[in-house]
Structure formats: C-alpha cells, structure tokens
Amino acid sequence: MTVPVIRFEGVTRIYPMEGETVEALRGIDLEIQRGEFMAIMGPSGSGKSTMMHIAGLLDTLTQGSYELEGEDVSSLSKNQRADIRNRRIGFIFQSFNLLARCSALENVELPMLYHRPGVMDRRERAMAALEAVGMADRAHHLPRQLSGGQQQRMAVARALVNRPALILADEPTGNLDTRTGREIIKLLGSLHEQGITVVLVTHDPEIGRSVRRRIVLRDGLMETDEVG
C-alpha cells in the first residue's frame, strides 16, 4: 500500500464571523492517491474553496488532521507551510492571480525566487514551463496583453515550474468560455498523464464526467465520492 498524497481525517474549518461562527467544513475524511485526477463539485458555499485552501496549505484547519505524502502538516509554522507550498504544491486560481507588472516569464519565475536553495537555471526552467503550456512565444508579454486562456496557461506554467507532486486548481475554467476552459482541462489532463496528482474544483458536470474520480460537497460535508 502506497502513502496517499492527501489524507484528511475529520478536517473541520470554522470561521469566526462577528459573534457567530461559520462552519465551512464539518469533518471531512478523504484520501487522494498519487497520480489521481479528481474533481470536487458541489453548490456554491459548500466548502470547495475552503477544502482546496487547506489542502494547499494556504489556510489552516480548525480540527482534524491532514497528512501530506505521509507527513502530518496540520500544525506547521507559517514558514514551513510557505516552504511546502513553494516546493510541493502548485495552485491555480479562478482569477489567475498573476503579477500585473511582471512579464509572463517573470511570473513563472516567481516561485523559484523563493526556492531554497536557489535554483541556478531559473530562466531556462521558466522557459521550459512556458513551452510546456504552449506559451513560449509570449514570454515577454504582460498579463493584460494576453487573453484569459493565455493568462491561465501562464498560471499553470507557474504552478508547474517547481515540479510539484500536487496541483490544485480552484475553478480554473470559471473565468473562461467553454472552449478555452476545455483546453485548460486538457492541459491539466496532460499533467496528470505525466504522473502529477491533479485536483480541481468545477461546476461544469461535463468536466466532472471527464475525470476519473469526483466528490460532491454539501454544507461542509462530503455527499458522494464516486470513481469511473
């Protein structure tokens, strides 16, 4: 039995909200194996983004435990979490989240800027990542000079560049038209074929059907988990 990439046990996230509290996740148990391609679905406000943020170590959990590749990461320091985000996880956002004043190449180089020990062939690796997403000829363009689909490719290249084990994509097609969205999903599919574990959030049932495994969240609880 291999070690799962993600192992959630009773993961709970409670947000304090002006006297009240919001239970975004209410005890999630989940295992994601190496090399899986999985979709998270569910209605708005069901906790999909919260779960991605916790899986991506962008947010901390309130209760339960989280093991990343067999290592308990539930209570790491801020710096340790930054380090894991940097080296082992690639995150793709719905709104791209690119640095507006930096070129495509500089945006892709960004994670390597914080990679310790420093990467020597930063430029080459960034170019290779841009090539992998078919954006090599746009290396010196600014984000605003590119289409939404191209910007999201840039973001995928940035997520790839430190060769992570896990790529998390929170509604990567949410800001794109259907056709461009499909292309991005195809790109993520090709990463999966290279052995990277890919988890994505989507509202699109067709995309949901195209991946091997999907789970559905409702009100912070896991409703279904189906394979095939």
Next chain:
Amino acid sequence: MDMLKTVIRLALRGLLAYKARSLLTMLGIIIGIGAVIVMISVGRGANASIQKQINDLGANMLMVYAGSSKQGGVRGGYGSKPTLRARDAQAIARECPAVSEVTHITLQTAQVVAGEKNWNTTVYGTTASYPVVRDWLIKEGEFLTDQHLRSASNVAVLGATVVQNLFQPGETVVGRKIRIRNVPFTIIGVLAPKGSDPRGKDQDNTLFVPYTTFSRKLHGRRLPGVVHVICLSARSKLLVNEAKREVEELLRQKHRIPPGAEDDFSVRALDEYAQMADKTMDIMTILLTSVAAISLVVGGIGIMNIMLVSVTERTREIGIRMAVGARERDVLIQFLTEAMTMSVLGGIFGTLLGVGAAKVIGMVTGWMSPIDVDAILLATLFSAGVGVFFGYYPARQASRMDLIEALRYE
C-alpha cells in the same frame, strides 16, 4: 544576491510607474541630504578660510592689551586704562626667551591729506619690527627703521586702501608728501594688501609712523611712553603658551602686582580667535544639522506614508507571493528594499543637489568647499538608514498579512 537584484529591479519599475508620486515622496530626503552635504562642505570651507585669515594676522602672534580681561579691558577698546608702556615691550624683548619679536602700537584715527584729496584712516605709531610680527610684506619702498624711531622723523608707510584713496592708480607714491593732522610727512613705503581680519575689519586702511613721532607730534604728549597694544610672536607654534606665561609673569613683576591681585593687562593668543570662530561655526553646524534632521524625519514619514498606501494597494500581490512560497521574511525584505531604494535614490539626488549648491556657495563666498567622499558616504548611509527606519513598520504590516484575506482582496 540574486533575489535582491530582482527585488530592486521591481522596486525601480514601481517607482518609474508613478514618477510624480515617487519624486514628491523623495523630496524630503532630497532636501535633507542636500542640506547635510552643503553643511559639511560649506562648514569645512568656511572654517578653512577663517583659519587662513587668522594665520594671515601673523604667525604665532600674541597680543597684550591694557586692562584685565575680566574687566572687559579687551572688549572695552584699546587702552581703556593706560597701563602699558613702550619699556614693557623692550623688557619683553630682553627677558622672554620664548618670544622672538616684539612690537607695540598706539593708534588714533586722523585725517590725511595728499594734494587735493583727503581720507580718514587709523594712524599707527609703531616700531621697525611690526611687519615681522604681523607677517606683512612691503610692496614698495621700506618700512620704518630704528634710525627713524630714534630721530622721530616725519616718515609714513601706507596701507593699500589709503594709497587707493589718496592717489591715482599707477602714480608714484614713495617720496611724496602728505599731511597728517596738518603735520607734514614723507611717504617711505607702501604695504602689500592684507585684506580683512577675522572680524571683517579692513586691515589695509592703516598708516604707520614711528611711535616716537606719533607721541610727540600727533598725540600731544599727554601720556608719554604709553602704548595701546604690544604685539609679539612666539619662537614657534608650540611655544605660544610658554611665551604667554613668560610675558604674564614679567609684566606682573614689572607692574608690581601682588600675588592674587588682578592683572592690569591681558595677553591673548590668536588661537583664541580661532576658538571664537569655531564657536560661530558650531552654531551654524547645529542650525544646519537641525534643518537636515527635520527634513530627513519629514522625508522618512513621507516614505512611510507612501509605503503604507503601497502595501494596501498591493495586498493582492502580497497574497500571490505568499501563495507561491514567499515567507514573512521575504515580504519584509521586499518592502524594506523598496523603501530603501526610494530613500537612497532620494539621497543620491540630494547629494547631487548639495554638491551643486556647495559649488555655488563656494563661488559666491570665495570659500573653497571641498566635497569629500566621506560626506557622500555619510549621506548615503543616512538615507539608507532613514529608509530602513521608516520602511520597517509598513514592511512588517505587509509581511504579517493574512494570506487568504490578501488573496480575496479586490
């Protein structure tokens, strides 16, 4: 480091994107650093020129005035109490080994007439060694001699300003006749111009006659043998204090001043003038330093303000950087570097401005104002320091930002 290079490049790009805003933010630093540079270079220039003036008065010179320094005898003007005699000067010359030359002066303003022209000047009755003590060159003719003194001859030596006001340019002066208080004199020499003394008095508006002639024919013999000031030079700079001590001891003895009683004279070395000048310089330095300090603080607050605005504006960027792995320290360093880039750039502009201003001031006042590398280094360090000090708080705000909130920020 590699990352630092990238951070500085991005910081410069940000500054260029908002040129007017950046320039206004840097203005305080520019003015502050400019003031520091001007202060240092002009201060040094002024000091050097004052030192030079003091040296020009005469090397290793000491002056003896009548009246105690405590009674304000020096400030009260020459000879407030007629206690100094020519024979005191002669005794000093004989008995003080640390003293090389002695002269004395008695002075009075008088009208001088040459042909049609007349001019008011200070007439000095003095001795042959006066130019030696004062380090003063003779331009034409000769100075008074012991022979002139013994025979109380009616001869005069003129300062450059007096010559200018009584004669045409290029006219032969030596050998001409003038009248001082209606007494006829023959001009035997002209002194080289010496300029103003440290107090700003024109030293060339003077005329010298033998003191014997002065007291018999110009002063009216009221106080025979009285002199106003005794000037002397020590054998070397190191012997100035020794000479002062010897002269004080001798004069107390000659004037029969009992131990513990106050002197009826006072001896002043020129380095006291230097100290006076230093004090004036110190006040100027304090003033300029305060101006510099205030504008550096104001400039620093300006930078802090803009950095706080910038941190808020760039909340999203901070979130993105943290999401891809920037640690607190990385964000802190980034914003500190930006603040420092701004303040150091302001420092560089300020240095250029200061160097320019110092050059102009040097040209106007005639002070040599050397710009030293250490002044520029100091200015750069100062501006970097201001950047770190005032950039720290905004940078810390940035580094402590909540990641999820930052990513949600619109």
